[in-house]
Amino acid sequence: MERDEMLRLYHQMALIRRLEEAAASLYQEGKIGGFLHLYIGQEAVGCGVVSARRPEDRVITAYRDHGIAIAAGMEARTVLAELLGKATGCSKGKGGSMHMADVSLNFWGGHAIVGAHLPLAAGLALADKYNKTTAATICLFGDGATNIGYFHEAMNLSVVWELPVLWVCENNQYGMGTSIERASAVPEIRQKAHGYGMPNARVDGMDIVQVRKATEAALKHVRTNGPFLLEAVTYRYRGHSMGDPERYRSHEEVTKWEKNDPIGIFHKYLIKNKHATEAELEQSANQAASEIQEAVRFAEESPDPAPEVLFSDVYVKEVG
Amino acid sequence: MPIITMREAISQALWEEMERDERVFILGEEVGVWGGTYAVTRGFYDHFGPERVRDTPIAEGTIVGAANGAAMAGLRPIAEMMTINFAFLAMDQIVNQAAKIHSMFGGQMTIPVVIRAVGGGGRQLGATHSHTPDVIFAHFPGLKVVSPGTPYDAKGLLKAAIRGDDPVLFIENATLYQAKGEVPIEDYIVPIGVSNIQRAGKDVTIVTYSKMLQVSLQAAELLAKEGIEAEVVDLRSLRPLDMQPVIRSFKKTNRAVIAEEGWRSYGIGAEVAVRVYEAALDYVDAPIRRVAQKEVPLPYNRHLEQLALPQVQDVVEAVKGVL
Numbered sequence: 217m218e219r220d221e222m223l224r225l226y227h228q229m230a231l232i233r234r235l236e237e238a239a240a241s242l243y244q245e246g247k248i249g250g251f252l253h254l255y256i257g258q259e260a261v262g263c264g265v266v267s268a269r270r271p272e273d274r275v276i277t278a279y280r281d282h283g284i285a286i287a288a289g290m291e292a293r294t295v296l297a298e299l300l301g302k303a304t305g306c307s308k309g310k311g312g313s314m315h316m317a318d319v320s321l322n323f324w325g326g327h328a329i330v331g332a333h334l335p336l337a338a339g340l341a342l343a344d345k346y347n348k349t350t351a352a353t354i355c356l357f358g359d360g361a362t363n364i365g366y367f368h369e370a371m372n373l374s375v376v377w378e379l380p381v382l383w384v385c386e387n388n389q390y391g392m393g394t395s396i397e398r399a400s401a402v403p404e405i406r407q408k409a410h411g412y413g414m415p416n417a418r419v420d421g422m423d424i425v426q427v428r429k430a431t432e433a434a435l436k437h438v439r440t441n442g443p444f445l446l447e448a449v450t451y452r453y454r455g456h457s458m459g460d461p462e463r464y465r466s467h468e469e470v471t472k473w474e475k476n477d478p479i480g481i482f483h484k485y486l487i488k489n490k491h492a493t494e495a496e497l498e499q500s501a502n503q504a505a506s507e508i509q510e511a512v513r514f515a516e517e518s519p520d521p522a523p524e525v526l527f528s529d530v531y532v533k534e535v536g
Numbered sequence: 537m538p539i540i541t542m543r544e545a546i547s548q549a550l551w552e553e554m555e556r557d558e559r560v561f562i563l564g565e566e567v568g569v570w571g572g573t574y575a576v577t578r579g580f581y582d583h584f585g586p587e588r589v590r591d592t593p594i595a596e597g598t599i600v601g602a603a604n605g606a607a608m609a610g611l612r613p614i615a616e617m618m619t620i621n622f623a624f625l626a627m628d629q630i631v632n633q634a635a636k637i638h639s640m641f642g643g644q645m646t647i648p649v650v651i652r653a654v655g656g657g658g659r660q661l662g663a664t665h666s667h668t669p670d671v672i673f674a675h676f677p678g679l680k681v682v683s684p685g686t687p688y689d690a691k692g693l694l695k696a697a698i699r700g701d702d703p704v705l706f707i708e709n710a711t712l713y714q715a716k717g718e719v720p721i722e723d724y725i726v727p728i729g730v731s732n733i734q735r736a737g738k739d740v741t742i743v744t745y746s747k748m749l750q751v752s753l754q755a756a757e758l759l760a761k762e763g764i765e766a767e768v769v770d771l772r773s774l775r776p777l778d779m780q781p782v783i784r785s786f787k788k789t790n791r792a793v794i795a796e797e798g799w800r801s802y803g804i805g806a807e808v809a810v811r812v813y814e815a816a817l818d819y820v821d822a823p824i825r826r827v828a829q830k831e832v833p834l835p836y837n838r839h840l841e842q843l844a845l846p847q848v849q850d851v852v853e854a855v856k857g858v859l
């Protein structure tokens with residue numbers, strides 16, 4: 217990675233962290249409704265994976281999507297506006313936290329039914345293959361999603377049809393309150409690729425440098441040889457969603473992982489290898505904080521969608 | 537005008553649209569090498585090749601899901617459910633993805649997908665393989681649900697579905713595949729969401745669609761022999777539902793029977809009857825009657841099965857009941 221790229225990613229990770237903290241406060245204030253799933257702790261995965269793509273590569277993910285949206289190039293203000301349900305949000309206030317997308321950025325959502333976007337990803341990749349482009353589709357999903365039928369159907373189909381899709385499992389070790397040991401027949405998600413004869417890899421998802429490297433290699437494979445399963449081992453620091461009583465894990469366990477903070481790890485790496493100075497990184501982090509402040513203001517000041525749009529976009533052309 | 541079967545009409549629509557538009561392709565179980573379980577796509581695989589006539593694993597959720605994804609990316613997939621009974625396994629992709637994605641992302645993505653599914657009872661396939669669940673799917677805004685009763689409508693509606701930008705569930709009735717009718721050689725479409733008077737009459741309005749259209753037309757013939765002129769309205773599309781021709785007819789006849797193959801409870805009969813009452817209460821000369829399937833899982837035994845399914849005689853009696 218070039219130095220500029222590393223600094224850009226450091227900034228992006230800090231931006232996501234601040235954005236999610238701001239979202240948590242807005243939720244506490246009652247300004248965000250519904251479910252809110254924070255990405256804090258997993259930033260290295262989204263930023264590392266998505267930064268490895270070419271512009272023509274598609275990205276699609278589950279409902280824990282704010283960080284992926286930012287990594288895909290969405291502005292923080294657009295994410296926050298959607299969280300507040302505003303007309304200026306990426307989905308015009310109709311999607312909310314779990315349904316962010318920007319097709320112009322080749323970011324295809326934000327999907328809230330566990331596993332349902334895996335076949336969508338297969339279809340996106342099929343379209344690229346059909347049109348004989350060189351694009352790949354990157355599909356991110358959780359460890360819990362690998363226990364649902366959709367996962368297995370999509371793995372199988374992608375191999376049978378040799379689809380250019382990179383399956384990325386963000387293994388944060390829990391699906392809501394159920395640990396991987398209690399829900400998955402095998403302890404490592406990558407093992408599930410074996411049943412489909414699919415090449416696979418497992419990477420430390422707290423280390424963005426490793427994630428990026430692994431993704432580059434995986435994408436190279438995908439473009440020439442078809443699907444690949446990349447497992448990134450990570451951890452979410454906050455509850456599954458807001459208001460999670462977290463009875464399923466100990467405080468010590470969370471603290472242990474917090475010592476392994478992906479932003480901290482990258483920080484140390486940049487300093488140790490003299491890619492950046494402390495002052496530069498501090499400035500980057502401060503800038504992220506003020507960017508988020510500004511974005512929150514934008515979102516709060518944005519208008520609600522007009523009542524007239526209730527019936528728009530149900531069909532492409534309005535029907536009676 | 538040539539007279540062809542419903543199967544041929546559907547097959548022609550698919551073939552011509554695939555010739556017309558490179559983005560149109562078919563995926564589903566046994567659609568390719570086999571030629572389609574109901575032989576609708578026979579010859580397609582050899583002509584269009586494996587890229588455009590894609591045999592899939594047995595994975596209904598993922599068949600519709602992959603079709604949805606390909607549609608998001610600009611293709612025009614036609615996903616075939618071997619039968620509509622298996623569409624229950626794809627329910628999530630049909631109602632939660634296809635019907636929602638355009639609206640939920642603020643209009644950014646479109647899902648120009650057609651899901652073809654054959655349904656209906658009467659072939660002794662037992663309870664799991666004999667559903668007419670059309671109304672379940674028609675419940676969801678964002679999805680269009682059409683079900684033709686004639687070869688002409690089948691071809692025209694399917695073409696409209698393929699060319700349109702919304703997701704469409706296209707429901708065929710297996711017992712109609714051999715039904716014959718006039719179909720022009722020239723290209724045409726039948727717009728989705730327009731009900732149609734199939735037979736004119738002044739005494740009573742029969743509202744129906746799909747297989748029950750044919751049953752109702754037979755009933756109307758019998759009634760005519762007794763001097764009762766029934767007007768038969770074919771809904772053709774359950775969502776959007778075009779009530780105008782129904783209301784117009786009812787204001788003339790003041791009596792109506794609604795005939796559907798699915799179960800009565802929460803059915804199309806209930807929906808249409810209430811809409812008639814809402815729009816034309818002053819014109820009601822008799823309570824509207826509904827003809828539908830008996831409320832049991834459809835039995836295998838031929839006699840029992842026919843007993844459960846709505847028959848010509850049921851329509852005749854319902855009509856006499858409102859006169």
Ligand SMILES: Cc1ncc(C[n+]2csc(CCOP(=O)(O)OP(=O)(O)O)c2C)c(N)n1
Nearest residue numbers: 280328329330358359360361388390391392
């Ligand atoms: C089909 C379906 N079943 C259940 C849920 C409720 N649910 C939402 S998130 C979740 C856990 C998913 O865990 P995982 O895939 O590991 O993702 P993570 O939340 O850890 O990012 C569940 C059960 C759902 N949204 N969809």
Ligand SMILES: [Mg+2]
Nearest residue numbers: 358359390391
């Ligand atoms: Mg998880």
